[in-house]
Amino acid sequence: MLFGLVAAAKGPGYGTGTLMRMGPGFMPTALGVILVLLGMVIAGTALAKPPGEDERILPDHPQWLGWFCILAGPVLFIILGNYTGLLPATFACVFVCALGDRGATVKNAALLAAGISVFGVLLFSYVLQISMPVLMWRGL
Amino acid sequence: MILTALTDLWYGFGVALEPHNLMWCFVGVLVGNMVGVLPGMGPLATISILLPLTFAMKPVGAILMLAGVMYGAQYGGAICSILLNLPCHPPHAVTCLDGFPLTKQGKGGTALAVTVLASFFGASWGITEMVFLSPVLVRVAMQFGAAEICSLMLLGLLAGSTLARGSPIKGVAMTVFGLLLGIIGTDVNSGAMRFTFGMMQLDDGIELIALALGLFGIAEFMNSVNQIAAGETQYSKVRLRDMRPSKADLKRSFFPMLRGTIIGSLCALIPGTGPTIASFVSYAAEKKISKTPERFGTGMIEGVACPEASTHSSVQGDFIPTMSLGIPGDAVMALLLGALMIQGIVPGPQLISEHPDIFWGLVASFWIGNILLVLLNVPLIGVWVKLLTIPYRYLYPSAMFFVCIGVYAANNDMFQVGETVVIGILGYVLLRLGFHPAPILLGFVLGPRFEENFRRALLLSRGDLATFVERPISAVFIALCVLLLAAQLYAWLRAIWRKSGRGKLTPDPTADQSVAAAEPLRLGD
Numbered sequence: 001m002l003f004g005l006v007a008a009a010k011g012p013g014y015g016t017g018t019l020m021r022m023g024p025g026f027m028p029t030a031l032g033v034i035l036v037l038l039g040m041v042i043a044g045t046a047l048a049k050p051p052g053e054d055e056r057i058l059p060d061h062p063q064w065l066g067w068f069c070i071l072a073g074p075v076l077f078i079i080l081g082n083y084t085g086l087l088p089a090t091f092a093c094v095f096v097c098a099l100g101d102r103g104a105t106v107k108n109a110a111l112l113a114a115g116i117s118v119f120g121v122l123l124f125s126y127v128l129q130i131s132m133p134v135l136m137w138r139g140l
Numbered sequence: 141m142i143l144t145a146l147t148d149l150w151y152g153f154g155v156a157l158e159p160h161n162l163m164w165c166f167v168g169v170l171v172g173n174m175v176g177v178l179p180g181m182g183p184l185a186t187i188s189i190l191l192p193l194t195f196a197m198k199p200v201g202a203i204l205m206l207a208g209v210m211y212g213a214q215y216g217g218a219i220c221s222i223l224l225n226l227p228c229h230p231p232h233a234v235t236c237l238d239g240f241p242l243t244k245q246g247k248g249g250t251a252l253a254v255t256v257l258a259s260f261f262g263a264s265w266g267i268t269e270m271v272f273l274s275p276v277l278v279r280v281a282m283q284f285g286a287a288e289i290c291s292l293m294l295l296g297l298l299a300g301s302t303l304a305r306g307s308p309i310k311g312v313a314m315t316v317f318g319l320l321l322g323i324i325g326t327d328v329n330s331g332a333m334r335f336t337f338g339m340m341q342l343d344d345g346i347e348l349i350a351l352a353l354g355l356f357g358i359a360e361f362m363n364s365v366n367q368i369a370a371g372e373t374q375y376s377k378v379r380l381r382d383m384r385p386s387k388a389d390l391k392r393s394f395f396p397m398l399r400g401t402i403i404g405s406l407c408a409l410i411p412g413t414g415p416t417i418a419s420f421v422s423y424a425a426e427k428k429i430s431k432t433p434e435r436f437g438t439g440m441i442e443g444v445a446c447p448e449a450s451t452h453s454s455v456q457g458d459f460i461p462t463m464s465l466g467i468p469g470d471a472v473m474a475l476l477l478g479a480l481m482i483q484g485i486v487p488g489p490q491l492i493s494e495h496p497d498i499f500w501g502l503v504a505s506f507w508i509g510n511i512l513l514v515l516l517n518v519p520l521i522g523v524w525v526k527l528l529t530i531p532y533r534y535l536y537p538s539a540m541f542f543v544c545i546g547v548y549a550a551n552n553d554m555f556q557v558g559e560t561v562v563i564g565i566l567g568y569v570l571l572r573l574g575f576h577p578a579p580i581l582l583g584f585v586l587g588p589r590f591e592e593n594f595r596r597a598l599l600l601s602r603g604d605l606a607t608f609v610e611r612p613i614s615a616v617f618i619a620l621c622v623l624l625l626a627a628q629l630y631a632w633l634r635a636i637w638r639k640s641g642r643g644k645l646t647p648d649p650t651a652d653q654s655v656a657a658a659e660p661l662r663l664g665d
Contacts, residue, residue, distance in 0.1 A: 097537035
């Protein structure tokens with residue numbers, strides 16, 4: 001059941017492969033075919049057994065907040081890193097990630113974020129000379 | 141022959157003992173030991189995070205440090221599993237079985253001491269094996285043409301994907317997926333853009349770091365957020381004084397150590413069977429040999445010594461195919477090879493002759509690193525135990541920052557941070573579906589070289605596929621591949637046959653640990 005979806009998702013790989021010119025397209029096509037075949041086998045085994053067994057994609061306790069925060073962290077890092085520099089980006093990234101934990105409080109997260117920011121800026125800006133300004137404003 | 145190996149080794153010690161190399165080696169094992177102890181951080185994530193930092197370093201120092209992280213984490217993981225009953229890293233899952241009962245009996249210190257000894261013993265053997273076997277392998281491998289390399293890679297990929305944990309067919313699917321990911325970007329032979337979907341940033345392909353951090357950083361954090369409880373530290377007050385094992389304990393654990401070491405080094409020679417399988421097989425074997433098999437699981441010192449020795453000897457042994465043939469056995473090795481490639485070093489049989497400083501320096505650093513680890517672990521055990529109490533909620537946000545900045549710093553490109561996020565989501569979904577992400581990395585690292593050699597072989601044979609079967613060495617590898625597939629198919633059919641009444645073919649992804657526990661045990665029985 002589930003794995004049929006996976007096979008379907010991989011399907012485009014097959015399509016793009018065959019549309020390519022023969023030279024560079026050979027490998028992708030071959031791999032695409034193999035993958036589709038494997039996908040079919042996996043889907044087959046999933047279909048073959050009685051439904052309702054392994055259908056849980058979600059774990060027992062979905063951690064929507066945790067997942068969201070973990071993903072939001074790097075996204076904020078990208079945005080803030082592009083427009084305001086390393087320091088705010090770091091702070092936002094760590095702060096938001098830390099909020100994802102059930103036991104976290106705003107104060108704890110802020111403290112951690114501040115600590116990591118200072119450490120990170122010292123390490124990456126001054127020791128490793130990363131090419132990203134610490135603080136800037138490049139209007140939107 | 142032996143003499144040359146020894147002179148080369150001497151030279152290697154010279155390289156590894158240069159102050160800056162020694163320092164990086166120390167940093168590596170220290171960090172490795174630390175993350176090994178911390179629940180929820182694996183060597184894969186750590187090596188990927190440290191990878192961008194190594195760009196500015198010399199290749200020797202870089203590889204010494206990254207390798208140090210890897211075997212350092214093995215030491216640290218043992219502490220965690222013995223004192224807390226938390227198998228942070230799969231190879232140590234069996235160590236828990238007997239290690240934790242020992243801790244409960246107040247003999248945790250003894251167990252740790254035996255672990256350190258067994259690890260050192262196993263590792264030394266693995267290193268010796270590497271010193272003498274690698275040159276021999278290289279001499280053979282020098283005769284290989286494109287067809288042989290290609291079929292050898294095929295064997296490596298198949299073995300790596302089918303013998304690892306979880307369902308073999310999913311492993312193969314993931315390897316193929318990794319190969320496809322490796323294709324993204326500019327085609328080396330014709331310059332055509334493949335799978336870039338019109339995005340300029342993808343012209344150079346997916347960055348190894350972005351892939352590794354997405355799969356083993358973000359996906360792992362998503363998997364374990366709010367899932368990891370702080371460890372139970374009630375039993376883990378270990379002082380240096382407790383660590384002195386009694387003579388009887390030493391005597392009891394000597395032969396298991398020896399047996400574990402041998403099993404581990406055998407497992408290392410088969411590509412794809414890494415330390416996890418080695419430790420399970422050796423535990424099963426030890427249980428079989430023992431006069432009192434029923435007492436295993438209640439705190440037998442043998443049950444700690446044997447798997448630990450085999451884990452370490454196979455960890456070091458895994459480096460043999462990686463360094464001498466350029467074929468990594470598992471994801472960690474693939475990452476290390478990737479690190480070498482980023483430094484502009486082409487892995488393969490010519491590595492030892494072209495970069496003797498890297499190879500022999502690495503070998504020598506294993507010994508130095510292992511001695512450092514013994515020195516670090518014995519007196520500082522209290523510090524490591526303290527580390528166990530760091531809550532995960534402080535750990536992963538900090539790690540996320542290192543992920544972001546690491547990916548960014550690799551190319552000064554924010555796009556790749558986005559790439560990492562996308563790969564992370566994908567990796568998590570795959571993980572939930574029971575696909576293990578490690579083979580993706582294996583396929584990704586080997587992919588471009590596989591394609592190149594495949595095409596070259598076909599070019600030389602004027603497009604005749606029979607070249608792979610006609611050349612004798614290549615034919616042997618292909619035959620092994622077929623054999624491997626047939627064995628897997630047979631095992632699979634037999635499993636269906638046996639379990640037809642009970643169902644449950646695909647292992648539940650949440651039960652990853654127990655799956656890993658069940659599979660190799662069946663192998664060993």
